[in-house]
Amino acid sequence: MRASRFFISTLKDAPSDAEIVSHQLMMRAGMIKRLGSGIYTYMPTGLRVIRKVEAIIREEMNKAGAIELLMPLVQPAELWQETGRWEKMGPELMRVKDRHGREFAIQPTSEEVITDVVRGEIKSYRQLPLNFYHIQTKFRDERRPRFGLMRGREFTMKDAYSFDRDLAGMQASYKIMYDAYTAIFTRFGLKFRAVAADNGAIGGTGSHEFHVIASTGEDAIVYCPTSDYAANMEAAEALPLAAERAAPKQDMAKVATPNTTKCETVAELLKIDLKQTVKSIALTVERELEGKVTKENWLLLLRGDHELNEIKVGKVPGLSNHRFATEDEIREAYGTVPGYLGPVGTQQPVRVVADRTVANMTDFVCGANEEGYHLTGANWGRDALEPEVADLRNVVEGDASPDGKGVLAIERGIEVGHVFQLGTAYSEAMKATFLDENGKPAPLQMGCYGIGVTRILGAAIEQNFDDKGIIWPTSIAPFELVLCPMGYDRSEMVKEETDKLYASLQEAGVDVIIDDRGLRPGAMFADWELIGVPHRVVIGERGLKEGNLEYQGRRDTEATAVPASGMVDFIKGKLAQ
Amino acid sequence: MRASRFFISTLKDAPSDAEIVSHQLMMRAGMIKRLGSGIYTYMPTGLRVIRKVEAIIREEMNKAGAIELLMPLVQPAELWQETGRWEKMGPELMRVKDRHGREFAIQPTSEEVITDVVRGEIKSYRQLPLNFYHIQTKFRDERRPRFGLMRGREFTMKDAYSFDRDLAGMQASYKIMYDAYTAIFTRFGLKFRAVAADNGAIGGTGSHEFHVIASTGEDAIVYCPTSDYAANMEAAEALPLAAERAAPKQDMAKVATPNTTKCETVAELLKIDLKQTVKSIALTVERELEGKVTKENWLLLLRGDHELNEIKVGKVPGLSNHRFATEDEIREAYGTVPGYLGPVGTQQPVRVVADRTVANMTDFVCGANEEGYHLTGANWGRDALEPEVADLRNVVEGDASPDGKGVLAIERGIEVGHVFQLGTAYSEAMKATFLDENGKPAPLQMGCYGIGVTRILGAAIEQNFDDKGIIWPTSIAPFELVLCPMGYDRSEMVKEETDKLYASLQEAGVDVIIDDRGLRPGAMFADWELIGVPHRVVIGERGLKEGNLEYQGRRDTEATAVPASGMVDFIKGKLAQ
Incomplete structure (x- = not known):
């Protein structure tokens, strides 16, 4: 290529709406040009990078036995209604009507369409396994598009979908994709980490995210430097900090703590370590039974210096549908105001769930269920009923690794890939079945596998730049x-x-x-x-x-x-x- | 590739909605799968053909100095409003609103966006010429999608846009694209023909269509086997059939022709050659002058066996905005009913325009402007005023070639490419200017160049099949x-x-x-x-x-x-x- 026959257009300064370095540098390097909010033209230099990223993905997907096709952008609403996602997706799903008033989605992903294709094609277990992928433009009407290609509305994604006859087959397909992703990100020349992820609302049995490591990353990822353990913050398991509970040394005492409703200020007032305090979080769960709505009160307990992990809370049996209690609900259930709640003297029907670490604490400080007062020297069994125990908190640096092979470290990452064991959620909703070895219809076992093609550009830059500009890894350089x-x-x-x-x-x-x-x-x-x-x-x-x-x-x-x-x-x- | 690791799914019979052979064969060969009206998934075998078509286009475009970029699918309405096409495009333009109620078009083509990109980038004549292209999904909400990939709603197009400092530069860019298209279609291994085309409503100074020759083609294309002349039916010039008018031999006579309103039946009744008859077509043109609408009456004359060419009619000075006259309008202007109109005795303000062939006819038969009567032996100058003369008809096989080098033949074609000299229509509407050698702002001279990527598949099959199936040219075979x-x-x-x-x-x-x-x-x-x-x-x-x-x-x-x-x-x- 000769620069005189190419189009190079660089800028001294980035536009003021470019908040992060990858966005600034791509604008300055003339790789993208903004057309609208979250919508960019890929200029010649940027497109060259995209094509190289796509080529590497395509080669490795083909090598892994996946088969490329291309599904349409504009997809009939009927398919999205079959899975209920037409409603569930909310305003992020871009909807459009044709001249006859028929409704369509501009695809943000293609589970419905591929399941429709496959249910028309697959009759027998003999045709399985199959893995189809495409590299296609996607649209998500983000509430707040930003960060250039990192959180755009129109973007390019590679999405693959595997179909198997049983769980073991699906897990084998999943492993093949996991390995293909590892090969792809290795070839990109990027520092990355695959982490166990929560399955989220889709359900299914397993999921990993692939993160490009960058100090500017949106996500915290957790790993053990001395073992293979890695997970995202939502999924990383927090073990109890103490192996077992020590014997109480203090008597319980009520102390005045006027206008002191946070653990940090209580510790300061009482001149104790924040780690000796317990914070209480009141939740409400509404249940409908025979047309009558009843409310349950739940009290969650965390050590004062720990953070609640809402994904984990949602997994506690009974709490999938929780919300934070309102001040009125707290007054009614606990007879006091927020900031002074605690597990001592709490009566049923309040259900108390202590984080694993809290369950092994001794002589702790908590709210007295009385405005202006806290309790010191509180102990389980003696002063409060033994609580239910669950993992409720985010891990922190130095926590024991769940695999017992070291302590956890945390770094920042940018999610660029996700592999997902879907199971039969889509195939059951869409009646995508095959005849098994016994001639009986069974739902297809599915997996889905995404890579954010255009997002790779942003992530690669966040990881590789200096004050002069971008430093592309050779394999994806323009x-x-x-x-x-x-x-x-x-x-x-x-x-x-x-x-x-x-x-x-x-x-x-x-x-x-x-x-x-x-x-x-x-x-x-x-x-x-x-x-x-x-x-x-x-x-x-x-x-x-x-x-x-x-x-x-x-x-x-x-x-x-x-x-x-x-x-x-x-x-x-x-x-x- | 091993077939066992690929996806092959053939059908004995085509679905009943597949009307033409390419659609039937693509469905039977498992190359496409219908998702909705005019919307198809490109299955693995079909996608391989598309990728080969794209690769050939890309190579030749790059060789011709065009630069690839990628413009978004979802484009802000504001840009389309700048050129007036937001209104002009009508329901074919798929429109969508985002969560904030802002309007967008799903692109059917990208003149507006590329002109917006270029007006932000081009300051000086030194940066010119430039030619940008992309290969991108398009959407046109056709009233009646059909014929598989031949007239779909979602399809893939290569569109290129050239920018020059003056007309000569634009024509040079146009020539380069014309040659690149010739190279592209040659490499596809298809029989094709480039034909001069009408510029249509966009204006501009020149245009060629590239047609794949196929007996099933929608379009009639006209060419001279003994010269380079080729044009589509809209643009092919019809010369007068007689070099000059012969002397009259007959006297004019009025003959009774009750219930005989078509030239064919008049010729039958009078036992004369259809070629001796003249048909009269009444048009109305409405003009607004100082708030008052006035109507003009125009009478067009064609030889009885010829067909009107509406594109040519629209080019007659004064007729750009014509429509066919209603029966009431005919009664009022001519004092008779449709089927009995003629040029003899027609008074101003009716304006009579004869086709070139009619203008050289002698002793012709036409309506008598009296219900139930025709005139025979009518002659120009003697019986009727000399008419205005224009080219109004479609050519037919055997007509003289306009270049004087032979006679015309007609074959059927499928339009797969179009090159177009746009001039400054878009750049003026969107204020896309550059500073010329004298430091003065001037509008960019533009050309645009399209190839219907997915349509190529249909056209290739219409040209190459037998009773067993498709016969792909090697260069684009799956x-x-x-x-x-x-x-x-x-x-x-x-x-x-x-x-x-x-x-x-x-x-x-x-x-x-x-x-x-x-x-x-x-x-x-x-x-x-x-x-x-x-x-x-x-x-x-x-x-x-x-x-x-x-x-x-x-x-x-x-x-x-x-x-x-x-x-x-x-x-x-x-x-x-």
């Missing part, structure tokens, strides 16, 4: 190498050497661009550093007189003189690294 | 070659030879599939003949014992024995043809 001739239009010697090198590199299969725009060196280098091409060769008269060219990697602080005659092999060596 | 082993799972000899050949062919870069599904030969062959793979090799024990394999091209009536040792070279030879 160009592998840029040739920067010093005076291409002035020096015959430079032109000749550049053209010769360009031809040899092309022959060697290197994705190379010549900057023949006639810019001054400073402006030329600044452009390519901003765009993030990982390798650069400068061709100048001075070096050529000694038979040398200058090589500089995008992360190198200095250029290296390389004999012109050996440059192609030198570059091939660099690209093979 | 696979170039299929290996059909006889007993892959039973004969070690067959399996070994097949696997060896497969490996060698893959190494030679042949796009080959092994049918390892274990079907009986008849079913296996029928599948591949239906799918249309152009080359087939059968590996069987009988032949192998003599060292032979069997080759058969899709159009061949018989197989040819080829030594196994030479098969790779033999295939390479076939593919190079």
Whole structure:
């Protein structure tokens, strides 16, 4: 490629609405152009990166036996109604009516359509397993699109769907996809981590997220540096901090704590460690029984320095449909105001659930169920009934790893992939069955597997940039190498050497661009550093007189003189690294 | 590729809603699957063809200096309002509102967005010329989607847009695209013809359509077998059939023609040649002048056997806004009923326009402007005022070619590409200007260039099929070659030879599939003949014992024995043809 025949348009400054570095750098590098909120044109340089990302995904998906097809963007509402997602998806699902008033969704994902395709095609277990994927534009009408390609409305996703005859088959398909994803993200040249994830509302039996590690990531991911354990914050299990409860040493006492409703201020007032306090969180669950709505009161207990994990709360039997209690509900159930609740003297019908760590605490401080007072030296069994116990909190750095092989660390990540064991949720709703070995109809066991193609660009940049611009991993860079001739239009010697090198590199299969725009060196280098091409060769008269060219990697602080005659092999060596 | 790891699903019969052969065969071959009216999933075999079509387009577009980017599907209404197309496009433009009530179009084409991109990027004539293209999903809410991929609602199009500093530059860009299209359709291996087309409502200065020739084509295309002349029916110029008018031989006479209102029945009644009759077509043009609407009456004259060309009528000065007159309007203007109109005795303010052929007729038969009567032996100048003359009719086979180099032939075609000199219509509406050499702002000169990617599949099949199925040209076939082993799972000899050949062919870069599904030969062959793979090799024990394999091209009536040792070279030879 010649820069004079390509379109390069860089900016000194990013537009003011670009809040994060990847968005700023993609705008400055001329890779994307905003058309509307969360809607971007992929400019030529950006599109080259997308195509490379897609090509790697496609190769690895094909290698893993998945079969590519292409499902439509505009999908009939009827299919989405079969699974109930037409209602469930809410305003995120972009809906459109045709000239006859028929309703359609612009696809945010394609479980319904692929299940419809497959139920029409699959008759027998002999046709299984199957895994179909496509790489297609998606639309999600996000409430607040932002961060450029990281949270856009129109974006590109690779989504795959596996179909199996039984659970074991589905888990085998899942494993194949997990391994394919590992191969894909490895080939991208990105630091990433696969973490166990919560299954969320879809149900199913297992799920992993693939995160690109970046300090600016939206998600906290939990891992054990001395073992394979990794999970996202929602799913990471918190073990009790103490193996068993110590014997009480204090008597319980009521202390005045006027206007002191937070554990932090109680600890300060009483001059105790925050870790000695217990915070109480009142929940309400409404149940309908024979047309009558009844309310249940639940009190959750966390150590003062811990954070509630709402996903875990939702998994406690009875709490799938909880909400926080209102102040009126608290007054009615506990006879006091928020900030002074506690497990001591709480009567049924309040159900008390203590976090595992709280259940093993001794001599703790909690609310006295009386406005202006807390209790110190409270103990389970003696002062309060033994509580139900559950894992209710987010893990923190230094917690024991659930696999018993070390302690947990936390880092930030950007979710770019998700593999999911769906089970039969969609196939049952849509009556997608096959005849099994005994000739009996059975629902297809499904898995689904997504990669955010355009989001990869943002994530790669968040992980790889410096004050000059983007630093693309070679495998997804818009160009592998840029040739920067010093005076291409002035020096015959430079032109000749550049053209010769360009031809040899092309022959060697290197994705190379010549900057023949006639810019001054400073402006030329600044452009390519901003765009993030990982390798650069400068061709100048001075070096050529000694038979040398200058090589500089995008992360190198200095250029290296390389004999012109050996440059192609030198570059091939660099690209093979 | 192994068929056992691919997805092949063929049908004995096409669904009843598939009206044309390409639609029937694509459904039967399992290449597309209907999701809704005019909306299809591209199944794995169909998608492979689409990808090959796209790859050829991309290569030739890049070679021609066009630069690929990707514009969004969902485009803000504001841009479409700038050019007035938000209103003009009518219900074909699929419109959608987001959660905030903002309006968007799902793109049917991208003139507005590319002009918006370019007006933000192009400052100076030094940045020109530029040509951007993308290959993107489009949506047009057709009133009556049909014919599978030929007239779908969701489809894939390659659209390119050129930007130049002046008319000469734009025409040069247009020529480059015209040549690129010629290269593209040649590489598809399709019989095609580029024809001059009418510019339609968009205006501009020139336009060509690219048609795939097929007897089932929707469009009539006109060409001269002995010259380069080619045009579509709308644009093909009709010369006068007689070089000059002969002298009158008859006196004019009024003859009774009760209940005889068509030229055909008049000719029958009077026992004359239809070519001696003239039909009169009454038009009305409404004009608003200072708030008052006035009506003009126009009478168009065609030879009895000719067809009116409405596009040409619209180009007659004064008739851009015409419609057919109502019966009441005819009674009022001509004092008679439809079927008996004629140019003799017609008074101003009726404006008479004769087709070129009619203007040179002598002793013709026409309506007498009196119910139940026609005139015979009518002559211009003597019986009727000399009319205005224009080209008003469709050409017919045997007409003189407008270039004077032969006579016209007509064949059927399917429009698959269109190149268009837009001029400044969009750039002026959207204020897309650049600074010219004198530092003065000037509107960009634009061209636009479309190829219907998915329609190519339908057109290729309409041109290439037989009673067994599709016959793909090799360059866009889903696979170039299929290996059909006889007993892959039973004969070690067959399996070994097949696997060896497969490996060698893959190494030679042949796009080959092994049918390892274990079907009986008849079913296996029928599948591949239906799918249309152009080359087939059968590996069987009988032949192998003599060292032979069997080759058969899709159009061949018989197989040819080829030594196994030479098969790779033999295939390479076939593919190079």
